[in-house]
Amino acid sequence: MTIYEERFSGYLKEKKLKLTPERHIILDGIFSFHRHFDVEELYERLRKNGEKLSRATIYRAIPLFIESGFIKEILHCRGKASYEHVFGHEHHDHLLCIKCGRIIEFKDDKIEELQDKVCKRYGFKPVEHRLGIRGYCKRCIAIAKIGGGIYGLNTIRNRRKSRNC
Amino acid sequence: MTIYEERFSGYLKEKKLKLTPERHIILDGIFSFHRHFDVEELYERLRKNGEKLSRATIYRAIPLFIESGFIKEILHCRGKASYEHVFGHEHHDHLLCIKCGRIIEFKDDKIEELQDKVCKRYGFKPVEHRLGIRGYCKRCIAIAKIGGGIYGLNTIRNRRKSRNC
DNA sequence: TTGCAATTGAGAATCATTTGCAATTAAAGG
DNA sequence: CCTTTAATTGCAAATGATTCTCAATTGCAA
Ligand SMILES: [Mn+2]
Ligand SMILES: [Mn+2]
Ligand SMILES: [Zn+2]
Ligand SMILES: [Zn+2]
Numbered sequence: 191m192t193i194y195e196e197r198f199s200g201y202l203k204e205k206k207l208k209l210t211p212e213r214h215i216i217l218d219g220i221f222s223f224h225r226h227f228d229v230e231e232l233y234e235r236l237r238k239n240g241e242k243l244s245r246a247t248i249y250r251a252i253p254l255f256i257e258s259g260f261i262k263e264i265l266h267c268r269g270k271a272s273y274e275h276v277f278g279h280e281h282h283d284h285l286l287c288i289k290c291g292r293i294i295e296f297k298d299d300k301i302e303e304l305q306d307k308v309c310k311r312y313g314f315k316p317v318e319h320r321l322g323i324r325g326y327c328k329r330c331i332a333i334a335k336i337g338g339g340i341y342g343l344n345t346i347r348n349r350r351k352s353r354n355c
Numbered sequence: 356m357t358i359y360e361e362r363f364s365g366y367l368k369e370k371k372l373k374l375t376p377e378r379h380i381i382l383d384g385i386f387s388f389h390r391h392f393d394v395e396e397l398y399e400r401l402r403k404n405g406e407k408l409s410r411a412t413i414y415r416a417i418p419l420f421i422e423s424g425f426i427k428e429i430l431h432c433r434g435k436a437s438y439e440h441v442f443g444h445e446h447h448d449h450l451l452c453i454k455c456g457r458i459i460e461f462k463d464d465k466i467e468e469l470q471d472k473v474c475k476r477y478g479f480k481p482v483e484h485r486l487g488i489r490g491y492c493k494r495c496i497a498i499a500k501i502g503g504g505i506y507g508l509n510t511i512r513n514r515r516k517s518r519n520c
Numbered sequence: 521t522t523g524c525a526a527t528t529g530a531g532a533a534t535c536a537t538t539t540g541c542a543a544t545t546a547a548a549g550g
Numbered sequence: 551c552c553t554t555t556a557a558t559t560g561c562a563a564a565t566g567a568t569t570c571t572c573a574a575t576t577g578c579a580a
Pocket of ligand 3: 287288289290291292326327328329330
C-alpha cells in the first residue's frame with residue numbers, strides 16, 4: 191500500500207466514506223501523472239488505460255481529494271477548473287502566458303511571508319492562496335515584436351478566442 | 356461628458372467600434388456602482404433602473420471594458436466571473452472568507468515589487484495579476500470556534516454548497 | 521443622405537458541472 | 551460468512567454561465 195493509498199483510506203474512514211474501486215482508480219490516475227490536469231483529461235487518460243468509470247464519479251471524487259489535501263484547484267481557465275498536486279509537491283504560484291498558454295511555476299518565499307503578514311494584519315486565518323501573473327512569456331516576446339496601441343495587445347475578438355487563462 | 360465617457364469613446368473610435376446607447380448605459384451602470392459585480396447583477400440593476408437591454412449585449416461589452424482598462428475580471432467564484440473597477444481605483448488584492456463570503460481588499464507594495472522581480476527572473480512581461488488568499492475572516496473566527504480534524508474544516512457536502520469563492 | 525460594417529435582441533447552442541434515481545456494494549457487527 | 555444499511559455508481563436529465571446565430575437595426579464616415 192502506497193503512502194497515498196494509506197492516507198486516502200485513512201481520510202475516508204474518518205469521514206465514514208467507502209474506499210471503492212473507482213476511487214482507487216482515480217487516486218492512482220492522479221498520482222501517475224505529474225502535471226496540471228482537468229476532469230476531462232483525467233477521464234480520458236483513465237479510459238485509455240482501460241478503466242471503466244463515469245465522469246460523474248470523478249466529479250464526485252474531486253472534492254474528496256481536495257479535502258484530504260491531495261490536490262488543489264488552480265486558476266480557472268475558460269470556465270473550467272484545473273487541479274494540481276499538493277501532496278508530495280511543494281507549493282508554488284504561476285506565470286501564465288496569455289499568448290501561448292505556457293505555465294511557469296515559481297516560488298518566492300519572501301512573497302509567501304509577506305502574505306502571512308497581511309493576513310495577520312487583518313486577523314485573517316489563511317487556508318490557501320492563489321497567485322497568478324498573466325502576461326507574455328519569454329519565448330512569445332522573442333517570437334513576435336508585439337505591437338498595439340495604449341489599449342492592449344490583442345483585439346477583443348482575438349483575446350476572447352485565444353484566452354488561454 | 357465625463358472622463359469615463361471621453362475615454363471610452365476614444366477607445367471605441369480607435370477600434371472602429373460604435374458608441375451605441377446600450378454601451379453608454381452599461382458604462383454608466385458600471386460606474387454608478389462601486390463594488391465587485393457580475394453580469395447578472397449588472398443586468399438586474401440596469402433593468403430595475405428601467406433600462407432595456409439584453410444580457411448578450413452586456414456579455415459582449417465586458418471585453419471592451421476590460422480592454423479599455425475600465426474593469427478587470429477578478430477571481431472566478433463557482434464558475435461565474437466577477438469584475439471590479441480598475442480605472443479610478445487603485446490596484447489591490449483580496450482576502451476571501453470561505454465561511455461568510457466576505458471580501459477584504461488589501462495592497463502590499465512589497466509583494467507587488469517582488470512579483471516584478473519574479474517576472475524579470477523569467478523574462479516574463481506581466482500584464483496583470485491576481486492574488487487571492489482564501490481563509491477565515493476575523494469575524495468568522497470569533498463567531499465560531501472552528502473544530503475539525505486534520506482533514507479540513509467543512510464536510511465535503513457542506514463545502515460544496517457553501518463554497519463562497 | 522448613403523452605404524455598410526458593426527450591433528442588437530431573442531433564443532438556441534455550448535460546455536462544464538451537478539443532480540435524481542434505481543441498482544449496487546463496502547464494510548461494520550454479529 | 552451473513553445481514554443490514556448508508557454510501558456509491560452510472561446514466562441521463564438538469565443547471566447555469568456564457569457564447570453564438572441570424573435577421574433586423576443603426577452609428578458614422580464619406
Ligand atoms: Mn502548478
Ligand atoms: Mn476588489
Ligand atoms: Zn507564451
Ligand atoms: Zn467570514
